Amino acid sequence: MAPLFFLLLFSQIFLCTAVDTINSTAPLSGTQKIVSKGGRFALGFYTPPQGNNTASGTGNYYIAIWYNNIPLQTTVWTANSDLPVSDPTTASLAIGSDGNLVLLDQSKNRQLWSTNISVASSSTVAVIQDGGSLDLMDATNSSIVYWRSIDHPTNTWLPGGKLGLNKTTGVSQRLVPWRNNANPSPGLFSLELDPNGTTQYFIQWNDSITYWTSGPWNGNIFSLVPEMTAGYNYNFRFINNVSESYFIYSMKDDSIISRFTIDVNGQIKQWTWVPASENWILFWSQPRTQCEVYGLCGAYGSCNLNVLPFCNCIKGFSQKFQSDWDLQDFTGGCKRNVPLQCQTNSSSAQTQPDKFYSMVSVRLPDNAQSAVAASSQACQVACLNNCACNAYTYNSSGCFVWHGDLINLQDQYNGNGGGTLFLRLAASELPDSKKSKKVIIGAVVGGVAAALIILAIVLFIVFQKCRRDRTLRISKTTGGALIAFRYSDLQHVTSNFSEKLGGGAFGTVFKGKLPDSTAIAVKRLDGLSQGEKQFRAEVSTIGTIQHVNLVRLLGFCSEGSRRLLVYEYMPKGSLELQLFHGETTALNWAIRYQIALGTARGLNYLHEKCRDCIIHCDVKPDNILLDESFVPKVSDFGLAKLLGRDFSRVLTTMRGTRGYLAPEWISGVPITPKADVFSYGMMLFELISGRRNADLGEEGKSSFFPTLAVNKLQEGDVQTLLDPRLNGDASADELTKACKVACWCIQDDENARPTMGQVVQILEGFLDVNMPPVPRSLKVLNESPDVINFFSDVSSSQTSQMHNSTASSQTKSSTSGGSQFQSS
Incomplete structure (x- = not known):
């Protein structure tokens, strides 16, 4: 009898947790929740983790x-954001x-929130979809929906x-962020x-300044x-008629979980859930930089x-509300x-004037x-x-002053x-340059002069000894093998990491010089x-890989939680620096073609010539470095192997990388070369x-270059695609060949x-x-005037192939896969 009782009790509990409806006889209270029929969403009482004492x-x-x-746990909607409940056991959501x-x-004994609409019938139910x-609908006719939370x-x-x-x-349907990470008001x-x-x-x-x-x-x-032209898996529509204007979107694949948000710091962001890493990937955000947000x-x-x-x-000045700053809400100033x-x-008379x-x-x-x-x-x-x-400030336009608060600095x-700006x-906030300190300085100097001299001598002797030991230690390991540096050695050769060369999601790069001036x-x-x-x-495995188009790994450091890699120095910097931030003299076509060919050779070596296929996973101009002769060398290869499971999480934080990601990254299928x-x-x-x-062209008009290319x-008009700084000075055959290669490389189907x-x-x-054919992700602009398809279609058979393929099978299938590429 007892087992039967517990079985019936468990069945009742299971039925309660599966309920998706609130009706007049079944309100929601305490720890109860309702769950949609498909199990995708839940509704109940929620407290932000940082807001719970x-x-x-x-x-x-x-x-x-x-x-x-x-x-x-990720919320998508809140009801009583201005009037929280302190004890959910004494509150209820009811009809x-x-x-x-x-x-x-x-x-x-008060009402905190209501749908507040005119309902034709008092017999209603609320259902989570x-x-x-959360839909409020007629209890007898579910086709009559009075109110929707969405x-x-x-x-x-x-x-x-x-x-x-x-x-x-x-009435405007708009997005408004939480006040801070603990307060959804x-x-x-x-x-x-x-x-x-x-x-x-x-x-x-503040409903006033558009930024x-x-x-x-x-x-x-x-x-x-x-x-918008570079997305893959979204159907977007903009509706504009007499009664309303709105933007709406849907997912081409319902298994992909995606959302748009406006965060507490004023940026709109597009997120996609990646089950493999159990984390949200940031796919797109505006404004591009945090400081573009007005009054942040x-x-x-x-x-x-x-x-x-x-x-x-x-x-x-100091923080006005320190508790808000701790929760990433800086707007209090x-x-x-x-x-x-x-x-x-x-x-x-003792009060000094302001400075x-x-x-x-x-x-x-x-x-x-x-x-x-006048001055x-x-x-x-x-x-x-x-x-x-x-x-105040004074410049060529004259004198300008500010009364009241200073905002948007x-x-x-x-x-x-x-x-x-002169603040x-x-x-008392600024030092008084007129005040004499000769008496104090004289007393201090007289008292400690002897001690300083002795200390200086001792420090000089210790420094010279440490310097000789460090030079000997490093020079002993520079015979060609991978060097295991001490952290203190790298601090010394980089002058305590003082000269920054660049940085990204994987870390920061600093310039250094070995004792032999390398x-x-x-x-x-x-x-x-x-x-x-x-x-x-x-690292030992990566250190054995050497190729003229791969940046050479010289050594590493691994002490405690510190992990550092030491590479050969590239004097011309990155391709990104030369291409987008260089001097007025642009890279000529011969050098560009050399860079394209050398980069391809380096990646081919990683994919096909190493014992284990190495997929770079982050090919972009920032990671192509140039030596004194502009010979390209692929850098940061092997980081995907080093970072392991954390690599996809790191990719989510990189700025600018999303323009180079293949559709497979978002689709969730295994990544291949x-x-x-x-x-x-x-x-x-x-x-x-x-x-x-993706850039702004003349007169502020936007364009997506791959579509134009x-x-x-x-049309056979590739000359117009060439960098105008080259004044048309390029081989027509090489230019056509490069454009065709680029178009084949960005095909939606990786087998193509x-x-x-x-x-x-x-x-x-x-x-x-x-x-090459036109990829579907680019073809959408000409085919669908009302719908923007962000992700190209991947058929079920293709998806199956991608799931079951390895790096070697991908190489084999692409090598023999068609007549697009024929021997010259």
Whole structure:
């Protein structure tokens, strides 16, 4: 009898957890939740992890919807974001007497939230759908839906949801971020369709300042979002009629989990869930840099892209609400540490007048007011004479002063609207250069002179001994074998990592010099979780790989959690630096063709000539380095092998890499050498055109270069694709050959792409190549005026092939796969 009782009890518990409906007799309370029929979404009481006081057992609870089928709890909608519940056991989400869905707090005997609509029938139910929407519908006729949560988004835009404007009611469906990571109440930023009726989306600060726009809809894409042409697995539609305008999207593959959000720091982001790494991949974000977000750091806060966190208070100020800054909410800004002289109303002779602190190369704040002044000194006096004046600047345009808070500052800024700002501070905040310190200095010098001399002698002897020991230790290991450096040695040869060459998601690179004056590049790896034994084994394998087009690994360091790699130094820097940030004299065509061929040879060596096939996984101009003669060398190969399971997570944090990722990365199928071929093709387009693939052209018009290249190649007009800085000086045959190779490399079906060995043979002239077809991901602009397909179709058979193939089988199938590539 007892086993039967427990079996019946378990069945009842299982049925309760599978319920997807709230009705008049079954409200939701406490730890209960409802789950959609397909198990994709759940609704219940939720508390943000950072907002829960585990010590006291209390916290703020909200009615929320989250993904039920992924291990990382991620909310997509909240109801009572302004009025949290302190104890969910005394609150309930129920159907009210008027048919509305309401949240009641019995402990305070009040209603916290309601759908607040006119319902034709008081007999209603609320159902959680597999699309992530909570629907309030008629209890007797499910086709009658009165209200949907997906039509009232908070900070997340789900597939099937509208983001737009009801022209009849004037109600805007927009995204608003959480206040901070522990508080889902509305923040200062918002994404919405232009309420004035134009077909463009704005991101605004405080409903007043627009700091990003999508550009108007041109029938295919939003004009300032060229990245839309580079997506793969989305169907986008923009609807614009008399009654409403809105943007809506759906997934071509329902198994892929994706969402758009606006985060607490004012950026809109597109995320895709990757089951293999159990993490969200950041696929796209706008604005591109965090400091482009208006007012991110609040009043008297300044943004700096080179430090974390991005926001810091300027000199003489400190955080106004430290608890908010700890939760990544900087919008509260900073407060003045010492009041100005005029603010204290002091007339004492001992009170010094205010002074000015010079802030060089900053983005000047908004709302400047012009003042009459013929010189910088006169401009300073004009500011001092007004207690409301907090700063001034003087330049070729005249004198400008700022009254009130200083907002939207940025350090190390060299763009338009930048300059030197003179910040007004209390005199005590700045050193007094007129005050004599001779007596103090004399006393100190007299007392410690002897000690300093003795200490200097001792330090000199120790330094010389350490220097001789270090030089001997390093010189003993420079005979050609892989060097196992000490961390202290690398600190010394890089002058304590003082000269930075570059950086990215894998780490930062510094310049160094060995005792024999050999220049080296030292890469300090970040976030590597491998053990020391495994790291040394993997590095030893990579260190044996040598090729004229691969950057040579000279040594490594593995001490505790520190992992560093030492490479030969490339004096010409990266291809990205030479191609996009170089001098006015551009790389000529002969050098570009040499770079394209040499890079292909290096990748072919990794794919086919090593004992184990090495897939680079991150081919882009940043990772192609150039020696003194502009010979290309592939760098960072083997990092995928070193990073192991963490590699896909690292890729999510890289800036700019998404333009080179093959569709397989997002589709979730195993990665083969053909992923490198795709990235090589995208890089080859940039080498040909001398500009980034997705860029703004003349008059601010957006373009996606691979689309233009395919069309011009089909028309036989490849000369127009050449970098205009070359003035047409290029071999027509080589240019055509390079364009065809690039187009074949970016085919959606990886089986249609050539191997890197075939690319080498084509560029060397040993293989002929046919005219490539237009990839579906690029063809969409001409075929579908109303729908933007972000991911190319992959048939089930192709998917099966990709799942079952290895690197060697991919090479074999591509080598024998058709007549596109024929012997010359």
